[in-house]
Amino acid sequence: MPSLLIHGGRIVDPSQDLDGPNDLLIEDGAVARIGGKIQKPKGAETIDAKGLVVTPGLIDIHVHLREPGQEYKETVRTGTMAASAGGFTAVACMANTVPVNDNRSITEHILLEAQRAGFARVYPIGAISKGMQGQELAEIGEMVAAGAAAVSDDGLPVMNAELMRRALLYAQHYGIPVIQHAEDLTLTGKGVMHEGEWSTRLGLIGIPGSAEDVMVARDLILTEDSGGRYHVAHLSTARSLDLVRLGRSRGLRVTCEVTPHHLVLTDEEVAKTGFSTYCKMKPPLRSERDREALVQGLVDGTVDCIASDHAPHHRDEKDVEFDKAPFGILGLETTLSLCLDRFVHAGILSLPRLVELLSTGPARVLGIPGGTLKEGSPADVSIFDLDGEVTIVAAGFRSKSRNTPFDGWTLRGRPVATVVGGRRVEL
């Protein structure tokens, strides 16, 4: 593999407190040198990053690639293309495929497809329970041996407290986090949007914030007793964030992620869009008060990472009554632009903090390589244009699906290129 010199860019790497004009030399798929002006070695390829930002590869630790089983929504190939188009070099994909990724062969299949595609690294997340039935533990060790980075029944919560306690104990053998889709289904009932003023106005059945909070509180107690490593997926309420703070203050190993849509939109969006099913996901878009608290969590460090919960659905599935539509929206191709526009350009987050939330943080949460451009690390790099304006056009997505509420939004900041393992990704 020829060497690759990325020159003239602004390198932002929070893992080594780096933010400034620097060159980056990659050899044999790893970072060889970083800093200052670097002479182009003979035969090296180059990327001119003048005017661009160069960061450790962005990692989205919560996506649904839908393969195997629902290839009409997304495949490992199209999902990782979407990741690359969105500026990501790695994704972690949830286990709710058909059949469920609850065993070694599915994990291996996903990894094989990812290797064939070659657009981004893929870290499969195995199911906590067999068939995601919430009854008995899946073969967690087998999946980890095959390459799984964590376990989660995401899409469904682990309702059974004893099973959750066991998972938090058992996962410690493999040093992996247990990721919970925190939702008490008895409180959700038939709910389809956040319970609050807007569900009342629209006559839609509400999902109270307490459905999440009750589960997070329960899990933190179990985490304390088990000594386990617990991660809250798509945390969406002010109170759950407070619970995470409380857990940390008690010394628990707890982390959390927040999605861009919960940071940017609120439950009022369902009304504004006239019941658009592209505003329907779990957890639901919450109140403005919750949204503000989540943004505050980004600022004060409570939130470990931003993850998109990229959830592709076919147009026909979403083009139905609000009540009947499946939960979930896309995220991979809008996350970076949304975050740059709404948080960095809005003066809420520094660029290094955002890179931490999109790269260093997620790598730390899953304990996977990446999130840094220190010499010797894998050469996964994201390059983006901080100021370039972009208009989101869902019809042009690399993803197979189109279910985004951000279609037509004009944002400042856009992905330009990714490098995975020292190779520039060509889409």
Add this chain to the structure above:
Amino acid sequence: MTTETIRWTRKDLLGIAELSPAEIELLLDTAESFSEVGERPIKKVPTLRGKTVINLFFEASTRTRSSFEIAEKRLSADNLNFSTSGSALEKGESLIDTALNLQAMAPDLVVIRHGSPGVPHMLARRIGAGIINAGDGAHEHPTQALLDAFTIRRHKKRLAGLRVAIIGDIEHSRVVRSNIHLLTKMGATVVVGGPRTLMPVDIEKLGVEVAYTLDDAIRGADVVMMLRIQLERQGRMSFPSVKEYFRLFGLSRERLRIAKDDVIVMHPGPMNRGVEIASDVADGSDSVILEQVTHGVSVRMAVLYLLSGVTSEES
């Protein structure tokens, strides 16, 4: 009443929430002019001759559908009832496909009742015909609120300044939401009352007072509107038994005394006698429940007329 005349410009009637007070007044005044048709020996005018109206009911309804049908016939429209049983919907056709197929038959207006909130809005975006929401889940039921307002106006000569109590299952009621929007826009005070387990969160943000006893809700009320209690909620998480519900929130002649002397009692129907309302109230001199049904036809004639694009100058 304002004397300012406005023109109806909306293609659809999806809810009361988006209407201005002037639009509401126009609808009510227009209904007033149609009410006389129902008193004629020949109850028919040629106003909508040649117009096609489809009544698309995805939920069982006798009262509302019959009321629309009569209104359509009195306006000489050609109408068609499309109900879901035995239809393509039972064969797995999507709602959108059904709607597009109906649209291909070029109706002028579609009256729709559906159990999911937002369905009329979805159809309004997709098909060219005017959409009339005849009830979408627990969201809105605009013609019910209009006929309620029409009935109140007949008795009280005004809406502004009145105190209207609405009692019952507030959470699941589309009637209450449309009534709250309409009455508060027109300057009335609305009090909603019912068990806490059937009170939706943040309801006060819709500009209403909330009461958790029947007495607090109806004290000094000019109008008391009782809502139907769905018996299937009994014994679930909403209330333990019908008997207990009636003791807390059932309206009897005795308990009605706390309201104003000239109170009128309303109910959108169908009633559960002995559950939310005692027969002596339902059939008593304060009750205007059957008048509501009569006025429903006039109000729906007004809605059909205004939406069909026939301007007042042309008629």
